[in-house]
Amino acid sequence: MMNLKIANTFLLLLKNTCICLFFLYNLHSFSQEKPLNADNQKGNTTNTEQELLKKAKDYITKKEYDKAASFLSTNYQQFSENLTINWLYAQVLSLNNDKTQAEEKFKKAISIAPLNKDLQLDYARFLYETGKIKKVESILSKFITNDSKNAEFLLMQANISFWKGDIKNSQKKIARIKEIYPDTEITKSLTAQIDELTIYYINTNFEYHTDSQPLDFFAYHIAIGHYESRFLNPKLELSTYNFSPEKEQAVILKISNQFYFDNLKLTANITGGIYKNLSEKVDWIGDISFIKKITKNVSLNVGYSKNSVLSTIASTAFNLTKQDVFGEINYSNKLLLLNAGYNQQFYKNDNTIESIGAWILSQPIKFRNFNFQLGYSYNYTDSKDILFIYDNQGVGVYNPYFTPKEQQIHSGLFIVNYKPTKKLSLEAKANYGFKATIRNPYPLQVTATSIEIGGFYDETFTPVELTGIINYSFSNRFNAKITYTNQETFFYKRENINLGLNFNI
The missing domain is CATH 2.40.160 (Porin)
Structure with missing residues (x-):
C-alpha cells in the first residue's frame, strides 16, 4: 500500500523547467571570475565561472548529460567552494542517475549556503525522486506552510501522507491545491488512489x-x-x-x-x-x-x-x-x-x-x-x-x-x-x-x-x-x-x- 510512486507528468515538467530557470538565473546573478591553474587541460577547461556555466548549459540543452558531468568534473577543483557550481554539478549528476554523488554535491552546496530556500527545495525534489521521504518531510516542514501556494510541494506532501497511511492529511493537501487551482488535474491520480484504498x-x-x-x-x-x-x-x-x-x-x-x-x-x-x-x-x-x-x-x-x-x-x-x-x-x-x-x-x-x-x-x-x-x-x-x-x-x-x-x-x-x-x-x-x-x-x-x-x-x-x-x-x-x-x-x-x-x- 505504501509503495513509493514517482510524481506525475506535471511534477517532472515543473522540475525540468525549474532547472532551466536555475541555469539562466545563475548565468546573470551568480557569475564571478575565478582563475584556473596553469596545468588545466586545453579545450576541456575554462577560466571563469560564467564560461563554465555557459558551456555546461550548452551540453544540457543538447541532452549531453555525460559530457556536462565530465566537463564539470575536470573544472570542479577550482570551484569546489562555489555555491552555483556545486548546485549545478548536483543537478547534472542527478540527470546522469549518479544519485550518490549528486547528494554529496547538494550537501556541499547547502554547507556553503544553508539558508538558501531555493537550494533546499531543489534538494527536496531530488530526495523525493530517490524515495528519501523522511528528509523531504524535514525540509518541506520548514518552507511549506498551510498557506503555501506552491502546488508542486503541496502535492509532494499529499503523496507522502498517502504513502504513510495518513489519508486525512493527504486529502487536506489536495483540498488546498484545488482551492488555489480549481481546474487543475494534477491531483486526479492521487484522488483515485485514495478512493480505491478507502x-x-x-x-x-x-x-x-x-x-x-x-x-x-x-x-x-x-x-x-x-x-x-x-x-x-x-x-x-x-x-x-x-x-x-x-x-x-x-x-x-x-x-x-x-x-x-x-x-x-x-x-x-x-x-x-x-x-x-x-x-x-x-x-x-x-x-x-x-x-x-x-x-x-x-x-x-x-x-x-x-x-x-x-x-x-x-x-x-x-x-x-x-x-x-x-x-x-x-x-x-x-x-x-x-x-x-x-x-x-x-x-x-x-x-x-x-x-x-x-x-x-x-x-x-x-x-x-x-x-x-x-x-x-x-x-x-x-x-x-x-x-x-x-x-x-x-x-x-x-x-x-x-x-x-x-x-x-x-x-x-x-x-x-x-x-x-x-x-x-x-x-x-x-x-x-x-x-x-x-x-x-x-x-x-x-x-x-x-x-x-x-x-x-x-x-x-x-x-x-x-x-x-x-x-x-x-x-x-x-x-x-x-x-x-x-x-x-x-x-x-x-x-x-x-x-x-x-x-x-
Missing part, C-alpha cells in the same frame, strides 16, 4: 478440496473490510466447511485490524475469533504479528497464532487447534528476493513440530507480456512425537494430524506471469522437490491384534506442487479469480479449486 470491499471464495486420504470438503469464505486510517483497517471474515466422508461441519469467524506506525516503520496485525466444529463446543482462535522495516531492503516478521487444524479425516471430527510461534526475515534488491524463517507448533497433547526454511527467488525477468521468476527453497520439519497408528490389517495413518520425522525438502521454484490484455492476467507456479527425505515408521506386531511403530527407516519421495491462476477484471469494482492447485506430498495427494469474486462498493 472503498468498502467484499471478497467471496468458493473452495472445493479432494485428497487421497480420502477427505473432501466444500468451503465458503466471505470477507468484508474497509480502510479508514493507518490505525483503523478492520476486516470481518466468515468461513464454513462441509466435510465428507465423515459428514462433519465447521464454522470459523474472525475479525482483524491492522495498525501502521510510520515513525517506527512497524506494522501490527491483530486477529481474534472463534472456531466451532458443529459437534463440539466453541474454541477461540487468533493471532498477533509485527512486521518491522529494518532497512530499505530488509524486514522482520514475528508473531504468535492459534488456528484450527483441518488437514486429516480425524481432525474434522472435533475441535483441533495448534499454536504457532514464528519469525522470518525478508531481503530484496534489484536482482532477488530472499526469505528465511523459523516456526514452532504446539498442540494440546504437548507435542511440538519444529520447522526451519528458506527460499531465494529472482526478481521478475520481463519478456514482452511475460514475467519469469526462478528460485530454490529448503525446508526441514521434525515432530517430537510421531502420531502414526496401524489398524488390524497393518495399514497406517497419521492421527489426528501429520507428524513428519526429520523431513528435508530441496525444491526448485518457477513462476511465470502472462498479461495478454489489461483486464486478463494468467499465472503458473511450479514447486518441484528434486531431493526429499523423511524418516518413515515401520510396523511391529506386538500381539495378534496389536501393531505398533517398530522403528524408522529412510524414505525418499518427490513432492510437487503446481498452481494455475486466472484473474479477470470486469471493472474497477469487480474482478474474478480462479485458482487451481495440484499437490503431492509424502502424506497425500490433493487437488483444490477456488473461485474468488471480489467487489468494491
Whole structure:
C-alpha cells in the first residue's frame, strides 16, 4: 500500500523547467571570475565561472548529460567552494542517475549556503525522486506552510501522507491545491488512489478440496473490510466447511485490524475469533504479528497464532487447534528476493513440530507480456512425537494430524506471469522437490491384534506442487479469480479449486 510512486507528468515538467530557470538565473546573478591553474587541460577547461556555466548549459540543452558531468568534473577543483557550481554539478549528476554523488554535491552546496530556500527545495525534489521521504518531510516542514501556494510541494506532501497511511492529511493537501487551482488535474491520480484504498470491499471464495486420504470438503469464505486510517483497517471474515466422508461441519469467524506506525516503520496485525466444529463446543482462535522495516531492503516478521487444524479425516471430527510461534526475515534488491524463517507448533497433547526454511527467488525477468521468476527453497520439519497408528490389517495413518520425522525438502521454484490484455492476467507456479527425505515408521506386531511403530527407516519421495491462476477484471469494482492447485506430498495427494469474486462498493 505504501509503495513509493514517482510524481506525475506535471511534477517532472515543473522540475525540468525549474532547472532551466536555475541555469539562466545563475548565468546573470551568480557569475564571478575565478582563475584556473596553469596545468588545466586545453579545450576541456575554462577560466571563469560564467564560461563554465555557459558551456555546461550548452551540453544540457543538447541532452549531453555525460559530457556536462565530465566537463564539470575536470573544472570542479577550482570551484569546489562555489555555491552555483556545486548546485549545478548536483543537478547534472542527478540527470546522469549518479544519485550518490549528486547528494554529496547538494550537501556541499547547502554547507556553503544553508539558508538558501531555493537550494533546499531543489534538494527536496531530488530526495523525493530517490524515495528519501523522511528528509523531504524535514525540509518541506520548514518552507511549506498551510498557506503555501506552491502546488508542486503541496502535492509532494499529499503523496507522502498517502504513502504513510495518513489519508486525512493527504486529502487536506489536495483540498488546498484545488482551492488555489480549481481546474487543475494534477491531483486526479492521487484522488483515485485514495478512493480505491478507502472503498468498502467484499471478497467471496468458493473452495472445493479432494485428497487421497480420502477427505473432501466444500468451503465458503466471505470477507468484508474497509480502510479508514493507518490505525483503523478492520476486516470481518466468515468461513464454513462441509466435510465428507465423515459428514462433519465447521464454522470459523474472525475479525482483524491492522495498525501502521510510520515513525517506527512497524506494522501490527491483530486477529481474534472463534472456531466451532458443529459437534463440539466453541474454541477461540487468533493471532498477533509485527512486521518491522529494518532497512530499505530488509524486514522482520514475528508473531504468535492459534488456528484450527483441518488437514486429516480425524481432525474434522472435533475441535483441533495448534499454536504457532514464528519469525522470518525478508531481503530484496534489484536482482532477488530472499526469505528465511523459523516456526514452532504446539498442540494440546504437548507435542511440538519444529520447522526451519528458506527460499531465494529472482526478481521478475520481463519478456514482452511475460514475467519469469526462478528460485530454490529448503525446508526441514521434525515432530517430537510421531502420531502414526496401524489398524488390524497393518495399514497406517497419521492421527489426528501429520507428524513428519526429520523431513528435508530441496525444491526448485518457477513462476511465470502472462498479461495478454489489461483486464486478463494468467499465472503458473511450479514447486518441484528434486531431493526429499523423511524418516518413515515401520510396523511391529506386538500381539495378534496389536501393531505398533517398530522403528524408522529412510524414505525418499518427490513432492510437487503446481498452481494455475486466472484473474479477470470486469471493472474497477469487480474482478474474478480462479485458482487451481495440484499437490503431492509424502502424506497425500490433493487437488483444490477456488473461485474468488471480489467487489468494491
